Amino acid sequence: MRRRNARRAVARGAAVKVASRARLITRLAVIALLVAGGLVSDLVSAAVTHPAYAHAYLLESSPVDGQVLDRPPAEVRLRFNEAVNLGQRSIQLLDVTGKKLEIGASGYTDGKANTAQASLPTGLAEGTYVVAWRVTSADSHVVSGAFSFSVGHPSSLAVPVEQDTDPAVPVVDAIGRALAFLGMALVLGGALFVTVLWPAGRADRRGRRIVWSGFAALTAGTVVVLLVQGPYAEGVPLTEVFDPDLLGATLSTRLGQALLARLLIVLALGVAFGIAVRPASRPADTGAAEAEAAGTTRRIAPPAFAVAGAVALTLTWTLADHAQTGVQTWLAVPATSLHLLAMSLWLGGLIVLAACVVIPAGRREPTRAVSLEPALPRFSLLAQISFAVIAVTGLYLSWRQVGTWGALGGTVFGRLLLGKLAVVLAVLALAAGARRFVRRRGREPLGIEAVPSTALRRLRRSVAGEVVLGIAVLSITAVLVNTAPARDSYAPPVDSTVPLPAAAADAVPELRGGSVEVKIEPARLGGNVADIYINGQGGSLVAVPEISGALESPDRAIPALPVKVTAAEPGHYVANSMSIPYPGDWVLRLDIRISDFDETPVRVPFTAR
Template sequence: MMSGMRLASRRRAWLVTRLAVIVLLVAGGLVVDLVSAAAIRPAYAHAYLTESSPVDTQVLDRPPAEVRLRFNEAVSLGRRAIQLLDVTGKNVAIGAPDHADGKANTARAALPAGLAEGTYVVAWRVTSADSHVVSGAFSFSVGRPSSLAVTVDQDADPAVPVIDAVGRALAFLGVALALGGALFVVVLWPAGRADRRGRRIVWSGLAVLTMGTVLVLLVQGPYAEGTSLAGMFDPALLNATLTTRLGQALLARLALILALGTAFWIAVRAKAPAAPPAPPASAAPGSGGIGRRVVVPGLAVAGAAALVLTWTLADHAQTGIQTWLAVPATSLHLLAMALWLGGLITLAACVVLPAGRREPVRAVSLEPVLPRFSLLAQICFAVIAVTGLYLAWRQVGTWGALGGTDFGRLLLGKLAAVLALLALAAGARRFVQRRGRELLDAAPAAALRRLRRSVAGEAVLGVAVVSITAVLVNTAPARASYAPPVHSTVPVPAAAANTAGAPPGLRGGSVEVRIEPARPGRNLVDIYVNGGDGSLVAVPEVSGTLESQDRTVPALPVKVAAAEPGHYVANSMAIPYPGDWVLRLDIRVTDFDETPVRVPFTAR
């Protein structure tokens, strides 16, 4: 008898240990993924520069009066939004950055009138509409270029993005435990209101959600400014954060956490008596407890919906295309994930695993909690699938971006984990259909082991799905980041090929151009002069210029050097910003004759 009790005690301890490992994996997976992403790629291209004045590498006859930057979406400006550095890396005093002409997507700063001749670097750092910090730099010259000895370092203290990532992960985990756990305890499991384990999960979720929200609120100031972690408690930075969309959303989230915590306390504070007392004769039928039965649930539902919106109204769901549909779709996606994952953890902790040592003989009925949760899981998976497909299309756009971007590859990994999770969920549903009315302790031991393994496997795969989702939120969408290399071929003009003294192989030949990665910044250009038979043909010289198709910026020189006979390379062609461009190549076919070849392309 004693040996049987010890064996049962060991089995319960082992199962509880496995549950603890699952919960730690949920938290650890989110934190590790987000921290690693923040450490490797601390800034993501959620907003990007579409135009600048001056443009990158431009040489001006006289000093410009101001620097002007236009972005694809509204941006917030801090004290270090625009900086001017000379060739030695010293800061040059300029005017305070502000929005030009009242346009939220355009920043400017006045420059001093007496800039000396030479090259300058403009370093910028702004917060995009989805709350992520983006930065960059470009150079221009006054009079003539000079050699640069400046290294632009705009990254914040390495601890800042790590703390920001931890805060976001904690908030993400907390909302799942709070919303999913509360729905499970209050609605799906009639006995849950009196169970300490379920209540503790919900209170823990609210506490973790509060902690993560406060961390993000405090760290956003130094993250946006690129300063040290000490800036978390700088009143000026905190005040600047509170004026942004993210800061206001975080404040609203804290208020909603308090409201939802109060609603949950009201829902579970009183245990139902064994036999309800008869209502007073003067009381109308059904009037007792109407606040608890109608008003509190209504407020809780409204609060949960508003809580989810504090994410989706402050991230990239409300930027880009179809924001009117993306915001509700993302909200439903997040809500379905929270209800499923939080409910799954509460199910494992309170129902599927045995009770603790204080309640060694209590039998927990599978009816009605497992059938109810099974139905909830089906609804959540349907919502996640429909909204996920739409959001994937919105963020990816083309098939090539799936394998050609980090976002696309993460999305494929998430899809694989979801398919495996669905297979486990189907097995658990079959268990519910076969044994839904039995007591847990009365079910066969082999069936219980399969159920517990299925629930544990779902939780572990849920960790993978939620972790990938958390990284996706902080990764540049594939639609914006995907830029397939340019590969274009244009024929050599017949007049140039027939010029006296031109290489004979040029007749019927072509010029092949490859541009990688065809994005703003430095690009590699390979130029091949092919003869009519496909062989490379050497010419005396190839020079190039980069022109905007709408002629809004002056032509920018492109340095081209010979790599081998017939193969020419531009190692650092600077594309100032996304848009339609033309690479003009002047191909010298003799010592005195040259012919222009124009290659249009789009930089993304």
């Protein structure tokens, strides 16, 4: 009988272990599915919004886009709004058939990191040529474009110029960045929860596994971004990811150095975490004074090292991304660092709290009391502080990266930011409910030492909802990092009305008191569409024999660029391919022929972004 009972006890113990492992695998699978959902969001964004990646922009070029020269230029010169990194394919010259011509190596002009130049071959034949350029902006993202110039006379282009040769490269880059974000949250927030907020966490195998998985995700994501940056910057296929020349070029940039430093910091933090969760041992021959000194060192040194490591880890993002470009970088870098740190501490701790404390507690027998003390109250306080930091820094960063109300709905960055705000508000609602639960249970005689099963089920649902929404916030953040800030990308359409000169009214009575209305979209560098309306008395459209146009730069010594205007309907004329070579102030000059012998000029000033 005793042997039979012993066998039954062993069998029950084995069954409990199997069930425990199954529950752990299930929880990890749920987290993996949530992460996969975030990665899908990143993939869709990378595929759909990739053209918005350009964060630096071209201020001016020589030759100017569309310029017709009497003789071949000696060089091509490009000036950007910020410092850029040059690669092997930064400047290329193509003929009308798309064939690449041999030119000089790309370099900086007079040591200026924002001005690139390349010498051109002598004896270029007459016709049109395309300059294709591709550089890496200071915030690590690739900027590319193309413009044309002609020698002698223009000629039509036979093939378009493609800048992105492999669409898989930005997708893989987005995956790496998302993994790195998730890993940072698990490393910082999870490690803090396991070692400080949860007394039993140091000895809990589940919590340690989640934190170690965070180290693995952070390392893997960082390595992916480091390897992919070379093909991404040069516009070559993903198969070139292990090219030593590309890797060397990446390591010579600010981003490459930040990624390398991140790997070293992750290694150091991994060693510190391993020491922190290792059981303390006291040799038999150690005296009381020595033991007390060793204990003091262990209480002070690892936390101080961990704080320094956490700050250094966040700086590997903020010193190589949006924060260190644009306005108020002196404030943006610490604000962004605090924003990332607070979000990581909250989300990483929340995942460990859900996977190791709240959800496992709900799996127990409903008649048994479940102790959530002191992990839940401590994390509730941490979450409250984190949300305050996230709110303050988020408001400032939103203003810095958006700038105007119109940019919120008018750019991809602004719409993503609105989506993130909506998710954060939902998280705050759930967190407020959990906070009320902690306060209410704290006023009970037994506190939260004994939680009824019904209350625990509500808490489990609330925490699970926070985890889901937290992963969504993390995914949107990863997408925002890869999207051009709204302040740089927003270009409000131009809608300007200029009165017609009195001479036009004298020649054509229908134009007395009339005006010229011009609408330009998107009013930014590159191709634009200009709609021109000739308004007469009472706002009626008046047809004129012909309109010719030209773009003039009031502050640059460049020739006027011709603009072809065609009639769309009586009184309505369109310039379908008006190319603006660089942002800034421009004047659209319209020469309006109002009769067989009379012509009147109209100038419409506007600003392109």
